[in-house]
Amino acid sequence: MSQLLRKQIAAMNIHYRLFPFEYFLDTQQELGMKSVELLAQAPHFWVDSEGHQDCTEVRKMAEGRGLEIVAFTVDSGMKYQFPICAWDDAVYRKSIPYYINGIKAAGELGARIMPINCAGGTADQDSRYAFERAVESLRRLAPVAAENGVTLAVEPMTKETSVIINTLEELQRLLDAVNHTNVKAAMDICTAAAAYETMEQWFAALGEDLIHIHFTDGKPQGHMVWGQGLHPLDQYVQVLNDNDYQGYLGQNLNVRGMVFDPSEVSAEEGYKGREFIPENYWLTPAAASKRNMEAFAPYLAD
Numbered sequence: 001m002s003q004l005l006r007k008q009i010a011a012m013n014i015h016y017r018l019f020p021f022e023y024f025l026d027t028q029q030e031l032g033m034k035s036v037e038l039l040a041q042a043p044h045f046w047v048d049s050e051g052h053q054d055c056t057e058v059r060k061m062a063e064g065r066g067l068e069i070v071a072f073t074v075d076s077g078m079k080y081q082f083p084i085c086a087w088d089d090a091v092y093r094k095s096i097p098y099y100i101n102g103i104k105a106a107g108e109l110g111a112r113i114m115p116i117n118c119a120g121g122t123a124d125q126d127s128r129y130a131f132e133r134a135v136e137s138l139r140r141l142a143p144v145a146a147e148n149g150v151t152l153a154v155e156p157m158t159k160e161t162s163v164i165i166n167t168l169e170e171l172q173r174l175l176d177a178v179n180h181t182n183v184k185a186a187m188d189i190c191t192a193a194a195a196y197e198t199m200e201q202w203f204a205a206l207g208e209d210l211i212h213i214h215f216t217d218g219k220p221q222g223h224m225v226w227g228q229g230l231h232p233l234d235q236y237v238q239v240l241n242d243n244d245y246q247g248y249l250g251q252n253l254n255v256r257g258m259v260f261d262p263s264e265v266s267a268e269e270g271y272k273g274r275e276f277i278p279e280n281y282w283l284t285p286a287a288a289s290k291r292n293m294e295a296f297a298p299y300l301a302d
Contacts, residue, residue: 002237003301007034010070010248014039015255015281015288021045022061027286029065031293036062037071037250038109040102047074047105049082049097055108070248071113071153071212072106074099083120084137085130085164095120096137100144107148113212114145115153115186115250118174121163130164135177142180153186153212158194158221167195168205175209186212188252189231193220199236203243215249223254225281225288226295237299253288256280 011033016024021044028036038058040047045058062069075081082098083091099116106114121130138152145152154174159166165174171185185206192202202210215236216222217229226233240249281288 002234002241002299004237004240004249004296004299006032006300006302007068008247008249009033009293009296009300010035010037010250011067011289012037012039012073012250012252013041013044015253016285017041017044018282019285021058024285025061025065025067027289028067031289033067033293035070035248036067037073037115037248037252038069038111039252040072040074040105045105047098047101049094049101052101052105055105059109069109069111071115071250072102072109072111072150073115073250074102084116085118085120085133087121087125087129087133091120092133096140099137099141103141103144103148103150103152106150112150113153113186113248114150115155115212115214117155117157117162118165119157119162123163125163127164131174131177134164134174138174138178138183139180142178142182145182146180150182151211152183154183155186155188155212155214156191156195158191166191168192168197168202172205184209184211186210186214188214189236190214190216190218190221190223193218193231199239203239203245210245211247213245213247213249214252216251216253223252225253225255225292227291228255228279233295233299251289251292253281253285253292255288256282 011028013024038045046053082095084095086092086095103114118134156165156167156171165171187202187210217224217226217231219229222229
């Protein structure tokens with residue numbers, strides 16, 4: 001059977017936002033986790049255009065439980081508060097300091113990867129404007145990342161959440177335009193599946209430039225606990241092994257009740273419907289994390 005190292009599974013706090021940070025860390029320690037991808041969300045961690053929370057105590061809390069913060073994710077696409085592709089100069093002047101502070105926080109926390117999305121354009125604009133702003137932003141942020149020992153991992157978003165960088169091809173064009181060793185690629189397998197892309201295609205196109213993966217089940221989207229969706233975990237782990245992937249697999253679980261419409265994806269495309277997920281991970285985050293790790297258990301080499 002294909003195998004993964006336990007340290008490659010990076011627990012995320014995204015579905016723990018209704019609970020104290022200590023509860024999240026305690027749960028991961030109990031589950032035997034080794035790695036954390038920390039999402040900068042209050043009350044766990046704050047960062048904005050003016051500064052960021054002191055990292056010393058946060059890092060100490062994690063390391064005291066045998067956990068390493070391997071990636072640090074700022075909100076670059078969900079709320080559009082600090083859009084990296086903002087064409088409005090007033091917004092842009094706030095956005096760049098926000099990401100600079102995020103990079104500095106990542107370095108202080110010991111994280112070597114900062115996943116980032118490209119959002120901020122609007123549907124009525126020529127998409128090239130948002131693309132040009134994304135390139136400009138990443139070129140400004142890349143030297144800061146290098147100074148802090150951090151690599152930015154750019155991840156596509158779905159067409160429902162961003163007007164640019166929705167596909168592997170668009171991401172490649174962006175990375176080529178930025179052309180910096182501290183700007184690489186991140187993959188979300190749910191987003192890729194929604195774009196009818198495979199993990200094999202991503203590895204073939206990017207190779208070692210694919211440095212981070214958000215790795216959850218889905219239908220094809222959803223960011224679900226493994227076993228609740230339709231993604232073939234055994235096949236995906238085999239692809240990771242075949243490509244000697246040594247990076248982290250961020251567990252961005254984020255279901256708050258969802259309906260799957262089987263009419264959106266035909267059986268010929270490899271999916272069949274299960275109707276409804278009534279569960280809300282935000283209300284029972286530890287239970288969701290536990291079931292997720294139970295699904296990984298047969299594949300863990302340590």
